[in-house]
Amino acid sequence: MTGLELENISVWLNGQQILHDVNLSIKKGECVALLGPSGCGKTTTLRTIAGFIHPQSGDVRVSGNSCIGLPPNKRNVGLVFQDYALFPHMTVAQNVDYGLRMRKHDRKESLLLVKEFLEMVQLDHVMDRLPQSLSGGQRQRVALARALVIKPDILLLDEPLGALDRKLRDQMQVELKQLQKQLGVTTIIVTHDQEEALSLADRVAVMFGGGIREIGMPQDLYDYPQHRDVMDFLGGSNLLRCNVKSVQSNGVRLTGPGGFEVLIENNNHKVGDKVLVGIRPEHLSIETSGDMSAESAIRGIVHETVYKGTLMEVLIKTADGEIFRASISPRSLDKLRVSSGEEISLVLEKDYLRIFKE
Amino acid sequence: MDIGNPALRGLSNNTSWWSRNAGAFFLLAPLLIFLLIFYVVPFVHMIQESFRFSYIDTQTGDGLTLHQYIKTWSSSRIGRVMERTFRMSLLTVGITLLLSYPIALLLLKLKPRLRTIILLVIFISLASSLIVRNYGWVVVLADKGALNALILALGISDTPVRLMYSEIAIVIGLVHFSIPFMVLPIYGSLLRQPASLGEASQSLGGNAWQTFTKITLPLSLPGVFGGTVLTFALSMSAYVTPLMLGSPSSSMISQVAAEQLLTQLNFPFGAAIIVTLTVLTFIVVAAYATVLRRVFRADV
Amino acid sequence: MQMSNSSLPISIFERIVSLVAWLALFFLLFPVVLTAVVSLNASFFIEFPPKDFSFRWYWNIANIEAIGSATLISVSIALAAAVLCTALAIGASLAITRYQFPGKAFLTAFLLSPITMPMVAVGIALIQFFIMIGAAFTWYSLLIGHMVLVVAYPIRTLLASLTLMNPSLEEAALSLGATKFRSFWTVTLPQLKPGLISGFLFAFLISFDNYPISVFLVRGGLTTMPIEIFNYISQNFDPTPAAFSTLYVIVVTIIISLAERRYRIVSYSIQ
Numbered sequence: 023m024t025g026l027e028l029e030n031i032s033v034w035l036n037g038q039q040i041l042h043d044v045n046l047s048i049k050k051g052e053c054v055a056l057l058g059p060s061g062c063g064k065t066t067t068l069r070t071i072a073g074f075i076h077p078q079s080g081d082v083r084v085s086g087n088s089c090i091g092l093p094p095n096k097r098n099v100g101l102v103f104q105d106y107a108l109f110p111h112m113t114v115a116q117n118v119d120y121g122l123r124m125r126k127h128d129r130k131e132s133l134l135l136v137k138e139f140l141e142m143v144q145l146d147h148v149m150d151r152l153p154q155s156l157s158g159g160q161r162q163r164v165a166l167a168r169a170l171v172i173k174p175d176i177l178l179l180d181e182p183l184g185a186l187d188r189k190l191r192d193q194m195q196v197e198l199k200q201l202q203k204q205l206g207v208t209t210i211i212v213t214h215d216q217e218e219a220l221s222l223a224d225r226v227a228v229m230f231g232g233g234i235r236e237i238g239m240p241q242d243l244y245d246y247p248q249h250r251d252v253m254d255f256l257g258g259s260n261l262l263r264c265n266v267k268s269v270q271s272n273g274v275r276l277t278g279p280g281g282f283e284v285l286i287e288n289n290n291h292k293v294g295d296k297v298l299v300g301i302r303p304e305h306l307s308i309e310t311s312g313d314m315s316a317e318s319a320i321r322g323i324v325h326e327t328v329y330k331g332t333l334m335e336v337l338i339k340t341a342d343g344e345i346f347r348a349s350i351s352p353r354s355l356d357k358l359r360v361s362s363g364e365e366i367s368l369v370l371e372k373d374y375l376r377i378f379k380e
Numbered sequence: 381m382d383i384g385n386p387a388l389r390g391l392s393n394n395t396s397w398w399s400r401n402a403g404a405f406f407l408l409a410p411l412l413i414f415l416l417i418f419y420v421v422p423f424v425h426m427i428q429e430s431f432r433f434s435y436i437d438t439q440t441g442d443g444l445t446l447h448q449y450i451k452t453w454s455s456s457r458i459g460r461v462m463e464r465t466f467r468m469s470l471l472t473v474g475i476t477l478l479l480s481y482p483i484a485l486l487l488l489k490l491k492p493r494l495r496t497i498i499l500l501v502i503f504i505s506l507a508s509s510l511i512v513r514n515y516g517w518v519v520v521l522a523d524k525g526a527l528n529a530l531i532l533a534l535g536i537s538d539t540p541v542r543l544m545y546s547e548i549a550i551v552i553g554l555v556h557f558s559i560p561f562m563v564l565p566i567y568g569s570l571l572r573q574p575a576s577l578g579e580a581s582q583s584l585g586g587n588a589w590q591t592f593t594k595i596t597l598p599l600s601l602p603g604v605f606g607g608t609v610l611t612f613a614l615s616m617s618a619y620v621t622p623l624m625l626g627s628p629s630s631s632m633i634s635q636v637a638a639e640q641l642l643t644q645l646n647f648p649f650g651a652a653i654i655v656t657l658t659v660l661t662f663i664v665v666a667a668y669a670t671v672l673r674r675v676f677r678a679d680v
Numbered sequence: 681m682q683m684s685n686s687s688l689p690i691s692i693f694e695r696i697v698s699l700v701a702w703l704a705l706f707f708l709l710f711p712v713v714l715t716a717v718v719s720l721n722a723s724f725f726i727e728f729p730p731k732d733f734s735f736r737w738y739w740n741i742a743n744i745e746a747i748g749s750a751t752l753i754s755v756s757i758a759l760a761a762a763v764l765c766t767a768l769a770i771g772a773s774l775a776i777t778r779y780q781f782p783g784k785a786f787l788t789a790f791l792l793s794p795i796t797m798p799m800v801a802v803g804i805a806l807i808q809f810f811i812m813i814g815a816a817f818t819w820y821s822l823l824i825g826h827m828v829l830v831v832a833y834p835i836r837t838l839l840a841s842l843t844l845m846n847p848s849l850e851e852a853a854l855s856l857g858a859t860k861f862r863s864f865w866t867v868t869l870p871q872l873k874p875g876l877i878s879g880f881l882f883a884f885l886i887s888f889d890n891y892p893i894s895v896f897l898v899r900g901g902l903t904t905m906p907i908e909i910f911n912y913i914s915q916n917f918d919p920t921p922a923a924f925s926t927l928y929v930i931v932v933t934i935i936i937s938l939a940e941r942r943y944r945i946v947s948y949s950i951q
Contacts, residue, residue: 072583093689094582107580111598120594124585172584404779407771411791411831414768419794419828422809426801429808479704486701498705499946500937505708507882507932509889511906512925515913516711519718519922524725526714559708588691610796617798619892624913634800634892641804641896651808654801661798 024086025050025208026071026176031080033066040066041077042232050085053202053209054237055219058229059255064212067229068178071210073097084175095124100169100207104180106161108153114140114164115149121172139167142201159190166198170205177202177209183218195221216256220244228252250298250378259300259376260346262320266295280320280340284370288377298378305374306348308336309367310358318375319367320346324360336360338368430651436644448652458636458653462660465633468547469615472554473608479555480562480607487567506560514553514624521549521625545627553621558614562607569603570596598676605672609665616661633657712929719922737923744912744920746903753819754888754905761826762834762884766876769834777842788839794832802828803896810897817899825897826887833886834879841875878945885932 026048033041041063048054056064069075071082073094081088089097100121108117115136122132140146143163153161162182169177182198183191199222202209213219219226220240227237236243236252247253250261264278269292273285278299291297309319325339333349340346348368360366431444439447452458483502487495505513520526521543528540543549573596581591597604619634626632633653640650722732741747776788794802806825810816849871853863869876894904913921939945 072579074579074582091689093587093691094579095585095587099583101580101583103576103580105574105576107574107576109577109580109595120581120586121584124581124590168584401779401781404775404781407775408787411768411772415791415828415831418806418809418824422805423801425812426805426808479700479707482697482701483704485697489698496940496946500940501705501709503940503946504929504933504936507885507936508712508929509906509925511889511891511909511913512715512928513711515921515925516715518913519715520711529729556708556711559704587693589693592693613796617800619798619800620910624910634798637804638800638892638896641807647804647808650804654798654804657798658801661796 024048024083025052026210027081027083027086028067028071029081029083031067031070031077031082033063033070033075033077035066035075040232041070044080044232044234046227046234046237048208048210050208051206053199053211053222053224055211055213055223055226056229057213057216057219057226057255059214062229063232064214064229065180066232068180068210068212071176072099072101072178098172098175100172100174100177102162102165102169102177102179102182104184106153106165108161108164108168110153113150113152114145114156117153117164118168118171121168125172135171136167139171140164142170143167143197158185159194162186162194166201170201170207174207177207179209179211181213181215182211184213184215191218198222220256228255230255245374247300247376250300250376253300253302253376253378257302258347259302260306262299262301262346264297264299266291266293266297269293278320279342279344280322280338280346280368282318282320282370284318284372284375286372286375286377299370300376300378301370301374303335303347303349304333305371306346306368307371308348308350308355308358308360309369310360310364316367316369318372319369321365321367322346324362324364324366326362327355327360338366426651427655429648430655432648434646434648436646436649448648449656451649452652452656458633461631461633461636462657464547464630465616465618465657468551468554468632469612471551472558472615473611475551475555476558476562476611477604477608480559481566481604483559483563484567484570487563488570502560502563510557510620511624513556514621517549517553517556517625518544521552544625545630547626547630549625550618550622550630550632553625554615554618557621558611561610561614565606565610566600566603569600569606573599601672601676605669609668613661613665616657712925715922716926716929718919719926721919721922724918737918737920738927740918740920741924741927744908744924746908747905749901750903750908751905753822753903757819757823757826757904758884758888760823761830761887762880765827765831765883766834766880768831769838769879770872770876773835773838773842776839791835792832794829795836799829799890799892800896803893806893807896817897817902819902822894822897822902822904825893826890829890829893830883830887833882834876837875837879837882838872841872845871874943874945877939877943881935881939881945 024047026046028044028046031041031044032039044063044067046054046067056067058064066075070077073089073092073096077090082090084097084099109120112120118136118140119132122135127135137146137149140149143166145160145163145167148156148160153164156164162185183194186194195218202222211219211222220243223240225237226240226243227234228243229235230251235249236247243252244256247256250259253259254261262278262282264276264282267275267277267283269275269289270285273287274289274291275283275285276297276299277283282299284299309316320338320340322338322340325337325345328335328337329352332351334352334355336348336350336355338346338348346368428444430448431446432442433440433445433447437447439445483498487498490498518525522528523540523542523544527543531537531541577595577599578591581595586594617634618632619638622630622632622635634657637650637653637657640646640653644650717730719737720733720735721730722734722736723730772791776784802825806821806828807816810821815821845868849867850863853867854860858866889906890904891906891910894907898904898907909921909924936945
């Protein structure tokens with residue numbers, strides 16, 4: 023059962039094409055994150071679903087019904103704005119009641135619903151306060167309650183956790199996910215923060231330049247991305263420019279910088295092909311002794327170590343001057359006792375190698 | 381924008397009130413001295429004069445007296461003029477508001493270039509001489525003027541309609557004068573509202589009318605207040621406009637006061653009339669502000 | 681602010697608002713345009729539509745009694761008033777925005793009060809005062825009267841400018857070694873240009889155009905342009921004032937457009 027469908031959506035604004043043929047299909051009750059850098063079109067997509075932008079071509083269908091041509095106030099969407107957009111001249115209760123009032127909902131029932139949803143976000147004790155007297159986290163929960171109380175077909179969240187500090191953000195992540203699952207409302211989250219996307223969503227759609235580059239479940243997208251820019255955006259990567267040295271019966275042999283050599287199973291390459299090999303910093307380990315020309319390893323010297331709290335980032339410089347990053351736990355690094363300028367070799371975990379075309 | 385407590389931004393460690401604020405004193409002194417001598421003193425003197433007898437009165441004496449004020453309040457002519465001035469001012473405020481708020485709303489929707497052009501038009505209107513602007517209405521409303529040409533052409537009437545030198549003409553002139561004073565504060569307060577508020581209302585099901593009445597309008601009350609108070613004060617004290625577009629039977633209070641001074645040379649009486657006008661205007665404005673603050677919870 | 685697309689449905693309410701707005705703007709411009717048309721009318725009366733066209737009324741402006749000396753007095757008074765008031769306003773608005781002291785709100789209201797004070801009141805009070813001190817009907821007394829009238833305008837625009845200004849810039853200058861005066865002159869003052877220019881312009885234009893205060897303070901040879909124009913309108917019925925009005929509006933338009941292009945004054949007058 024589809025909750026939301028975007029079919030070939032193209033949007034032009036001020037003479038520029040912002041969205042190029044976007045297609046998206048979301049199941050009812052699913053939570054999908056639109057993730058990407060600024061300017062990728064994720065907010066435009068959100069506003070098109072909400073009805074503030076009219077696409078030049080394509081269709082938006084909610085529960086199977088097209089809503090192109092419907093103004094925002096006739097679509098049953100719940101929108102939580104980046105700045106929360108709480109009405110400053112109304113109390114918390116009046117804010118949450120607003121959507122019900124617009125729908126001419128029965129007054130007695132509305133009162134109960136408002137109370138119920140404010141209890142759900144643990145804010146029933148501030149019902150008669152004005153938004154200015156609330157903290158950022160509280161305001162966000164009021165905005166949520168206001169959007170949810172109208173039982174929307176779709177919940178749209180614009181950078182929901184961006185304005186909150188670390189601790190609050192972690193807490194809200196859990197609460198938000200629980201609430202979404204509990205109410206079973208089809209949800210779209212727009213964010214540039216990959217952690218937000220990976221932790222909140224059932225599926226993540228990574229957007230670049232007005233289109234969805236890749237969509238998948240967080241784990242799949244993270245471990246096995248199909249596109250190099252998706253890999254780079256999600257968690258960062260090291261990219262090695264490699265050549266296909268030989269093609270054998272059991273696989274293809276690649277060679278790359280710092281003496282990198284590895285046998286992979288992919289059979290779609292010819293000798294002389296150029297490929298990009300990607301590996302995440304946390305899938306690299308350091309070898310200081312032993313066979314320096316082991317399989318799937320880069321030789322180089324320690325260029326710099328950066329303390330990042332839970333991880334140490336070690337930068338290695340190869341003979342050709344290229345720099346690669348490895349993320350090692352501080353404890354492991356202590357055991358290795360590496361010093362700046364020392365010759366080491368970085369071993370790339372074969373299972374996590376991603377091969378991309380040049 | 382919060383620039384913090386300016387006094388705390390200073391680099392001195394002095395805690396004495398004087399050394400912290402001496403700068404302010406010296407910066408303000410020239411202007412304050414000027415205004416004290418040429419604004420406060422003349423006004424105080426004028427108020428004092430309004431409590432004296434003038435050469436025209438039968439009673440004499442150097443003492444303070446309420447005679448001029450009694451004369452003001454008991455004169456049926458002045459009572460009529462006062463009532464007329466008040467009525468016309470309220471009418472002007474109402475019409476100006478109805479015309480200006482849509483202009484402010486329109487400015488929000490326009491593209492930047494067109495918006496700047498319209499704003500410039502409003503500014504130029506503000507800066508154009510009042511005599512020039514009222515003369516424009518003389519041209520339009522004259523018996524042989526544009527409006528009558530239209531009326532005759534459309535066959536609405538066989539003879540020119542007398543529009544000039546009447547209350548209608550004055551109100552038209554006052555509205556025309558006041559539109560910029562009303563548009564700018566309202567536009568300013570509309571600008572301060574984040575666009576997301578209107579969008580939130582729409583996403584919750586509010587149509588354009590509901591969004592306007594429940595969200596936009598209540599939040600714009602400070603600007604509406606500023607504009608209406610200014611328009612009211614300017615209309616109550618109007619002098620040039622009724623002089624050019626009105627007649628003795630449609631005169632306004634400032635004209636009566638000026639007449640006492642210029643033609644009758646009766647300072648005390650003229651002073652009493654104008655002081656009465658100023659105090660009345662102030663009382664109305666204060667009451668208006670109180671109502672807005674209490675009843676509408678507005679931030680005025 | 682708005683990201684909406686033109687093909688979104690527009691409600692009836694929005695349509696009515698737009699219609700009223702455009703009509704109101706038309707109402708605002710209409711008399712000016714008409715006056716310009718009438719000013720080119722060859723015939724003696726203000727009639728519409730004009731039958732023949734001629735520039736004769738523009739030449740006739742010179743024939744308005746005392747228009748030369750009146751305009752000179754108006755220009756000199758307005759210039760002096762604008763310069764002096766803007767200078768006084770700088771100090772006052774700096775004091776208000778940079779310092780904390782009791783009664784600041786009351787002081788600000790007091791300084792801005794001439795805007796809403798009945799002009800006739802100011803005129804009556806001042807002429808009585810000047811007669812009392814024996815300085816009535818002089819150019820200086822007229823200047824003082826105009827200064828009292830217009831000083832509130834540069835104060836208002838400068839208050840807006842100063843409040844919007846970034847105070848970190850001055851602090852940066854001070855930390856780099858500039859004295860307080862130097863930092864003010866080289867960093868603050870240039871930032872205040874829009875507020876200064878728009879305050880100066882308004883002071884000038886409002887003084888130049890003023891009738892009620894001038895009419896109480898002048899006599900005989902001392903007269904102002906608005907007074908002479910007004911006298912002419914009361915005594916003559918030809919379209920000469922129309923020609924004058926059109927010229928006036930053209931000059932004002934040029935001045936304000938130039939000020940906007942160079943200094944962006946519009947945004948500083950929207951509180």
